Amino acid sequence: AAITTQELLVLTREGKAYTLSVGDIPTAQRQSKGIPLVNLLPNSVPSEAGMVVAHFVLTDEVLTHDLVMLTRLGRIKRVPLSEFKNLTGRGLTALKLKKGDELAYITFAKADEELAIATSGGRLMRFAINDDNLPIMGRTAQGPQALRLRKQEQIVGCVRIQNRNDCVLMLSGAGFAKRLPITSIHLGARGGLGTQAFLFKQKTDGLAAMIASPIGGEITVTTTASRSAQIPVNSIPRQGRETPTQYRLGKFAKGEKIETVTLTSLVDNESNSEDTQDDSEE
Incomplete structure (x- = not known):
């Protein structure tokens, strides 16, 4: 308190x-x-x-x-x-x-931890926090570019990586989702293009969010149709970056998109027995 x-x-x-x-x-x-x-x-x-x-x-x-x-x-x-x-x-x-x-x-x-940053185009940048990639700056500085964005692309997530065994949870606007092992993304340098980490099933789809993916956690998802749902993190499959994302959170109405994704529960559960995994490419 x-x-x-x-x-x-x-x-x-x-x-x-x-x-x-x-x-x-x-x-x-x-x-x-x-x-x-x-x-x-x-x-x-x-x-x-x-x-x-x-x-x-x-x-x-x-x-x-x-x-x-x-x-x-x-x-x-x-x-x-x-x-x-x-x-x-x-x-x-x-x-x-x-x-x-x-x-x-x-x-x-x-210092010496890592950051993962995701774009709406499904790209993910992973880099170490150090004085070369991300030097300490004064309060009035604007700051450098974290990664290069394509036209109409924007940042949709930023996660602090403290353990290289961690996964990140990625969700598209159309409701497709996966958990991505962070080690499937090469460690790069700030300012690059990053790696394509999410393959979209629909051409008009884009990444809506990337958040931390704690074992035993739960997320709350809201949509543009004013619907919401609580979803256990472990119910979402774990997949590598080159695996097409087929898993969908549920049925979506025409034009309905994910609006917000919030980590609402952080249950500490060491059991990984319920995980669905597909890491064959790694």
């Missing part, structure tokens, strides 16, 4: 960072929905759905990490989390953005 004297760091789509005292956040009953976090930020912050990209308490353990920020159009930046302590009420610009871009993904990281 957070201590009332600790700070809560909040980052918005506009690339701005704000801190709030935990003690200043109104208490609420367990059954209450509470108030939107954006309502506690300065009036200059638009009260729009999805404005807050990430928020977390600045504990001593958290402050030992770096913060990696990634924009929708692929700009990436690494900053020590200690830079965000004791901000003024007006906040600060954590990442300068080009017109038409927005801050989309936030993750913690330490």
